[in-house]
Amino acid sequence: MKSRSHPFLGSLLALAAILFVARQAAAQTDPLPSWNDGPVKQEVIEFVHDTTDESSPTFVPPAERIATFDNDGTLWPSHPMYTQLAFALERIKELAPQHPEWKTKQPFKAVLDNDLEALAAAGDKGLLELVMASHAGMSTSEFETIVTDWFKTAKHPKFDRPYTELAYQPMLELLEYLRANGFKTYIVSGGGVEFMRPMTEAVYGVPPEQVIGSSIKTKYEMQDGKPVLMRLPEIDFIDDKAGKPVGINKFIGRRPVAAFGNSAGDREMLEWTGAGSGARLMMLILHDDAEREYAYGPAKGLPDTKFGTFPESLIEEADQKGWVVISMKNDWARVFAFEK
Amino acid sequence: MKSRSHPFLGSLLALAAILFVARQAAAQTDPLPSWNDGPVKQEVIEFVHDTTDESSPTFVPPAERIATFDNDGTLWPSHPMYTQLAFALERIKELAPQHPEWKTKQPFKAVLDNDLEALAAAGDKGLLELVMASHAGMSTSEFETIVTDWFKTAKHPKFDRPYTELAYQPMLELLEYLRANGFKTYIVSGGGVEFMRPMTEAVYGVPPEQVIGSSIKTKYEMQDGKPVLMRLPEIDFIDDKAGKPVGINKFIGRRPVAAFGNSAGDREMLEWTGAGSGARLMMLILHDDAEREYAYGPAKGLPDTKFGTFPESLIEEADQKGWVVISMKNDWARVFAFEK
Numbered sequence: 001m002k003s004r005s006h007p008f009l010g011s012l013l014a015l016a017a018i019l020f021v022a023r024q025a026a027a028q029t030d031p032l033p034s035w036n037d038g039p040v041k042q043e044v045i046e047f048v049h050d051t052t053d054e055s056s057p058t059f060v061p062p063a064e065r066i067a068t069f070d071n072d073g074t075l076w077p078s079h080p081m082y083t084q085l086a087f088a089l090e091r092i093k094e095l096a097p098q099h100p101e102w103k104t105k106q107p108f109k110a111v112l113d114n115d116l117e118a119l120a121a122a123g124d125k126g127l128l129e130l131v132m133a134s135h136a137g138m139s140t141s142e143f144e145t146i147v148t149d150w151f152k153t154a155k156h157p158k159f160d161r162p163y164t165e166l167a168y169q170p171m172l173e174l175l176e177y178l179r180a181n182g183f184k185t186y187i188v189s190g191g192g193v194e195f196m197r198p199m200t201e202a203v204y205g206v207p208p209e210q211v212i213g214s215s216i217k218t219k220y221e222m223q224d225g226k227p228v229l230m231r232l233p234e235i236d237f238i239d240d241k242a243g244k245p246v247g248i249n250k251f252i253g254r255r256p257v258a259a260f261g262n263s264a265g266d267r268e269m270l271e272w273t274g275a276g277s278g279a280r281l282m283m284l285i286l287h288d289d290a291e292r293e294y295a296y297g298p299a300k301g302l303p304d305t306k307f308g309t310f311p312e313s314l315i316e317e318a319d320q321k322g323w324v325v326i327s328m329k330n331d332w333a334r335v336f337a338f339e340k
Numbered sequence: 341m342k343s344r345s346h347p348f349l350g351s352l353l354a355l356a357a358i359l360f361v362a363r364q365a366a367a368q369t370d371p372l373p374s375w376n377d378g379p380v381k382q383e384v385i386e387f388v389h390d391t392t393d394e395s396s397p398t399f400v401p402p403a404e405r406i407a408t409f410d411n412d413g414t415l416w417p418s419h420p421m422y423t424q425l426a427f428a429l430e431r432i433k434e435l436a437p438q439h440p441e442w443k444t445k446q447p448f449k450a451v452l453d454n455d456l457e458a459l460a461a462a463g464d465k466g467l468l469e470l471v472m473a474s475h476a477g478m479s480t481s482e483f484e485t486i487v488t489d490w491f492k493t494a495k496h497p498k499f500d501r502p503y504t505e506l507a508y509q510p511m512l513e514l515l516e517y518l519r520a521n522g523f524k525t526y527i528v529s530g531g532g533v534e535f536m537r538p539m540t541e542a543v544y545g546v547p548p549e550q551v552i553g554s555s556i557k558t559k560y561e562m563q564d565g566k567p568v569l570m571r572l573p574e575i576d577f578i579d580d581k582a583g584k585p586v587g588i589n590k591f592i593g594r595r596p597v598a599a600f601g602n603s604a605g606d607r608e609m610l611e612w613t614g615a616g617s618g619a620r621l622m623m624l625i626l627h628d629d630a631e632r633e634y635a636y637g638p639a640k641g642l643p644d645t646k647f648g649t650f651p652e653s654l655i656e657e658a659d660q661k662g663w664v665v666i667s668m669k670n671d672w673a674r675v676f677a678f679e680k
Contacts, residue, residue: 063547140589184549197593207403208593209524218589220582220608227611229589236590242560249480249558249569250576251591253537253548268560271567 031177034170034334040283041331043324044174047281051257052181058279062182066256068248068269069175071189071196071213073262073308074285075204076166077156079294081116081307083163084131084195087150091134108133120306124190124265128238131192132216136233140194140218143231148198161338164203169339170332171260175204178258186210186256188248190240190265194231212251214239240265245272262287263308267317274321282323286310289329292339371517374510374674380623381671383664384514387621391597392521398619402522406596408588408609409515411529411536411553413602413648414625415544416506417496419634421456421647423503424471424535427490431474448473460646464530464605468578471532472556476573480534480558483571488538501678504543509677511600515544518598526550526596528588530580530605534571552591554579580605585612602627603648607657614661622663626650629669632679 035041051060072078092102092111102108107126110118122130135143151164159166175185187206189196193213200206215236218229239247245268248256258281259266259273270282287294287310288302296305299315318325328335375381391400412418432442432451442448447466450458462470475483491504499506515525527546529536533553540546555576558569579587585608588596598621599606599613610622627634627650628642636645639655658665668675 063541066549193590193593201403209406209591211593215590218586220585220612227585227608227615229585245560245567245569246558250533250555251549253533253551268567272560275567 031180032170032173034173034332036331036333038331040324040326043281044177044283047258047279048177048181050279056279060257060278064254064257065178065181065183066186066252066254067178067183067258068186068188068212068244068256068260068273069171070261070263070266070269071187071191073287074260074266075168075171075175075187076163077293078262078308079287079296079305080157081119082127082191083156084191085119085127086154087147087195088131088134090150090154091146092130095134123306124240125238128190128214128235128240131195132214132235133233135192135195136216136231139223139228139230141228143194144198147195151199159336164199165338166336167203168332169334169337172204172337174260175206179205183258184210186212186248186252188212188239188244188259188269190214190238190243192216193239212239212247214243242268244269248272257281259283260285263310264314265308267314270323271321274323282318282321283326284310284314284318284323285326285328288327289332289335292335293328371520372510372513374513374672376671376673378671380664380666383621384517384623387598387619388517388521390619396619400597400618404594404597405518405521405523406526406592406594407518407523407598408526408528408552408584408596408600408613409511410601410603410606410609411527411531413627414600414606415508415511415515415527416503417633418602418648419627419636419645420497421459422467422531423496424531425459425467426494427487427535428471428474430490430494431486432470435474463646464580465578468530468554468575468580471535472554472575473573475532475535476556476571479563479568479570481568483534484538487535491539499676504539505678506676507543508672509674509679510672512544512677514600515546519545523598524550526552526588526592528552528579528584528599528609530554530578530583532556533579552579552587554583582608584609588612597621599623600625603650604654605648607654610663611661614663622658622661623666624650624654624658624663625666625668628667629672629675631669632675633668 032041050056050058051065053059069075072082089111092108096102096112102112107119107122107130154163155161156163156166179185185206187196187200191213193211193215196213197208197211200211217232217234217236219232221228221230255276256273259269260283261270262285274280274282287296289295296303297310298304299310299312315325372381390396390398391405393399409415412422429451432448436442436452442452447459447462447470494503495501496503496506519525525546527536527540531553533551533555536551536553537548540551557572557574557576559572561568561570595616596613599609600623601609602625614620614622627636629635636643637650638644639650639652655665
């Protein structure tokens with residue numbers, strides 16, 4: 001036998017060795033490095049195993065692997081107010097000279113008076129009306145430009161960074177982990193669909209056709225021989241609370257196997273998801289981290305809030321139905337990518 | 341040099357030869373065998389080349405490759421009446437004893453009297469109302485079962501075959517050809533979305549989340565502790581004519597690069613698609629084949645119809661805007677898979 005092995009075979013063996021090592025490394029790489037080890041992280045990993053391992057009794061075919069995510073408070077902050085509300089307030093102030101009636105009409109008056117308390121009192125529906133009214137009167141493509149431009153310069157008041165840098169790092173890892181395992185990730189948010197779509201691909205890796213949200217009506221028109229869709233000041237659909245299962249059925253036509261939220265607005269989406277058979281994963285983020293982000297409930301004695309309320313009754317339903325409550329403080333090693 | 345080559349290298353060379361031959365064969369396989377050679381087929385092939393070849397000035401990134409297809413008259417027959425209408429007529433007759441008022445109220449009266457002319461006179465909107473009214477009062481999952489069961493036994497009166505065997509073979513090849521080239525294929529139909537979804541995956545390879553259609557409202561309810569979505573007798577959205585671009589924007593949030601239709605109901609979808617920049621493909625099927633399928637217009641002197649009208653003005657707009665008119669008679673070598 002020669003002392004030197006066949007050069008071709010040698011290369012092949014080297015390649016095999018590299019592949020073996022790379023595979024071992026991949027197997028050992030933590031897909032969720034910003035999640036602290038513990039039962040919550042374990043639930044996620046077990047769910048993915050149970051739905052994707054073909055020998056599992058609860059295996060889910062790839063086409064049926066649908067995961068839905070709320071946006072505000074679940075993928076990025078909803079405090080001190082919804083991002084879209086911050087955008088709307090600026091728009092309302094810009095448009096106010098053309099609407100003298102807003103000086104005396106709520107919730108517009110609250111905006112012009114910088115009266116955050118009156119604004120919060122208007123409730124989610126009032127806020128949505130405000131948002132919708134301030135977002136109409138232009139074409140869909142004009143609105144897309146307005147939103148895109150706003151995201152380029154607007155900054156979050158607490159973190160002093162663009163909103164687009166405030167996606168929760170653990171949730172970005174979760175989205176990516178699910179997609180790497182064949183899940184189709186959807187956003188199902190009370191926020192306006194045309195406010196989210198210009199940024200969801202870049203921020204979350206979620207394409208526009210996988211974004212479900214509230215909407216105003218649009219009307220097809222010819223302007224100078226060119227077709228446009230004009231945005232009308234009329235609510236088409238509110239994708240919140242009991243509207244979320246309705247929106248999921250309308251847009252996807254399949255029941256999700258996993259759903260993620262953080263507030264009473266997500267209750268029905270989690271109920272609907274959980275009512276299917278087989279392996280299911282329903283999770284709620286509890287904002288109990290005033291230091292790194294915000295703390296609000298009123299569940300568990302945390303301060304009450306109008307933006308993303310997590311009532312005690314939701315904790316009770318979670319306990320009863322086996323939904324997982326994520327403690328931002330204890331379960332997340334890191335909240336934002338820019339930390340450290 | 342030995343007379344026998346190295347056995348491993350020999351296998352490798354054999355493998356390479358097989359791969360080379362297979363690749364050549366694939367390159368020479370006609371992706372559209374049921375289309376006759378000619379300018380129409382050539383337009384399709386050039387469009388796919390122009391949008392998918394990275395060196396093409398009109399290359400379209402895969403994520404933006406959206407193609408939308410009308411259903412009735414474009415992917416399967418819409419004569420002697422819309423398939424969903426045939427379904428609705430049977431349902432109306434079944435439900436009539438519970439609705440004595442239908443005996444004197446149009447368009448219900450027309451159904452019970454088997455008066456096809458009065459039915460057609462009710463127009464698309466009247467037909468949709470009929471369809472919607474007859475489809476409400478049960479949960480979404482109950483309705484899915486009703487539709488699935490109906491498709492198992494219902495047969496087309498002319499072809500005496502299940503409707504699910506009547507997809508146009510050339511269009512199945514086109515759907516597959518586009519998908520093989522990275523396009524996401526959507527159905528955008530005036531038909532009810534929950535009537536189509538139970539069959540689109542099996543018949544067209546289009547999953548439920550890529551089906552856009554007309555809809556009635558649904559309501560989230562708890563029944564015996566289980567959540568259901570109840571179908572209400574109230575129209576939510578009519579995905580026809582100017583509603584098609586609205587639906588496309590609502591559900592996809594991107595402008596298609598290709599759109600396929602067959603009637604006045606598709607005009608605005610083609611206008612909207614064509615108004616984008618870069619390579620575009622807009623096609624309309626003209627049903628001019630009374631022998632193999634049906635012949636109707638009234639364009640080009642063909643008989644007039646209430647189901648899938650193709651007016652002369654649509655031919656004129658097609659000519660003016662460079663939309664391709666497909667002659668079923670001349671451009672399709674085969675209409676149905678079961679032929680020959």
